[in-house]
């Protein structure tokens with residue numbers, strides 16, 4: 001800034017301050033000035049004390065910051081991962097990076113150019129010097145599960161085994177054969193994970209055996225007529241990370257445990273890397289169990305893949321962010337179409353998300369352009385006071401157009417659950433996108449208006465894109481850590497990024513019933529909610545009110561005190577009250593463990609708060625929370 005303008009600015013600032021002080025002096029009462037002066041003195045005393053404390057702590061090596069007495073963590077319960085070392089003899093070779101160089105990575109080389117290097121110089125190149133890791137992880141290092149701590153919360157938390165290289169190896173790298181398979185739907189980053197596993201096995205660990213690329217998902221282990229296993233090398237995978245999809249191909253169905261175990265045995269595979277979603281992980285868990293039953297010394301590692309981001313324990317699955325990004329193009333197009341097509345333009349975008357609305361919800365919030373977002377977790381209310389159609393009409397009246405995002409799994413409550421399934425047993429979804437288009441047009445017509453609705457289904461385009469930079473980095477870490485875990489002898493584990501940016505190992509078994517998005521929410525929202533109020537019990541005793549759904553078994557809605565004489569009427573009132581509370585909980589679909597879902601589920605059903613600008617007063621939020629979670633957590 002030139003000095004003259006700086007001078008002018010300083011003059012203006014001083015002038016304003018003086019004016020403010022004079023105005024305050026003239027308008028404030030003497031009592032107010034006294035209070036303010038005391039506050040200022042107190043603030044200065046506190047500041048001085050704080051500075052002295054910090055200085056003293058620094059001197060004694062104590063951490064700075066305020067000690068909160070009512071937030072404590074005394075115990076950490078570690079989810080153990082099965083360790084092959086306990087069942088089979090480990091090689092216990094010291095783990096160092098072997099740095100085996102790849103011989104060519106330039107995609108523009110002709111094979112003849114490659115050959116021009118002499119054999120000697122190639123050997124020299126690929127003979128890197130082993131170097132130690134700058135950080136090795138011990139098995140008792142962990143990543144804390146519940147990192148958000150509330151005052152007076154139970155003083156324990158779960159911990160997950162921290163991922164990363166271990167000091168001693170279970171498998172002798174010289175003897176390792178490995179296999180990689182990708183199953184289920186596509187997801188950005190699959191190729192990055194494959195590439196990283198291959199590079200880590202070949203270059204960092206310098207394994208002596210082969211890496212089998214199983215083509216076409218689980219089918220590729222046995223259906224050799226259609227899918228032949230390929231041998232993966234760093235040269236082959238050098239440039240695959242720039243492409244979407246999976247070079248190995250994928251499929252649904254085709255899981256045959258005996259044949260898979262036979263393949264692993266006959267090819268002496270000791271590390272199997274399975275990349276896929278919850279279905280794939282269920283399969284991987286069975287392979288792990290099968291190996292243990294048959295005494296096979298095989299490490300089975302899962303890498304969770306899902307653009308739906310519906311894997312429990314893991315903050316974010318790889319590829320999710322890239323898909324959210326890809327969805328922005330469709331939302332922007334929908335907005336342009338809506339603005340330009342008159343009268344009353346409405347752009348409807350359908351996004352993937354079988355039973356979890358994370359993709360639709362995140363894409364909506366990231367875009368800031370969406371007026372209504374419909375998710376699988378929340379039943380759709382079309383008309384009435386809180387209906388989405390009147391809300392949409394209101395938004396169109398206010399701004400001339402509106403944008404709608406609908407997750408493909410939303411609206412089963414409207415259209416019914418399909419009995420059809422795909423080859424993996426996943427149920428097919430009703431056509432909610434086109435249904436919403438028709439409903440919007442019909443509603444506007446009934447109200448004497450015309451709606452110009454443009455329907456956009458970006459469909460597979462959001463999941464077939466290459467991984468963005470952030471996902472690529474994540475895939476790299478996942479691939480490396482899967483190999484570190486397997487080479488150290490862990491088995492039946494999967495990986496993810498938990499609290500913050502730490503990578504963790506999670507036992508495969510946990511994946512069996514805990515996809516994060518739908519199941520819990522869905523069963524709450526869609527099953528007929530029933531609660532059990534026991535009649536028995538002496539007057540005044542506290543009796544829990546239990547949920548009867550299998551998915552919620554063990555959880556109680558709340559408690560009640562047994563009325564005197566077991567009056568039928570009081571019991572009926574308690575039951576009705578309990579059902580009302582349970583339904584409220586079901587509608588709000590509140591899960592205090594997942595803030596995003598909390599946010600989406602609580603806010604979205606109340607469509608008078610369009611998402612991008614939605615705000616709910618703190619007081620109202622607390623009330624909702626108390627009405628629902630408080631009871632649920634009893």
Ligand SMILES: Nc1ncnc2c1ncn2[C@@H]1O[C@H](COP(=O)(O)OP(=O)(O)O)[C@@H](O)[C@H]1O
Nearest residue numbers: 183184252253255276277278279280282283424
């Ligand atoms: N319970 C299970 N046991 C064994 N394999 C399974 C199981 N559930 C699904 N699979 C297999 O896992 C693979 C991928 O499952 P799918 O549900 O299609 O995708 P995703 O893993 O992405 O959820 C399919 O080959 C399917 O047959």
Ligand SMILES: O=P(O)(O)OC[C@H]1O[C@](O)(COP(=O)(O)O)[C@@H](O)[C@@H]1O
Nearest residue numbers: 184185277306307308352353354463
């Ligand atoms: O048409 P496809 O290939 O069977 O896949 C559709 C499904 O795949 C997904 O992208 C991911 O599903 P999976 O996790 O089961 O692979 C879903 O969002 C979508 O419903």
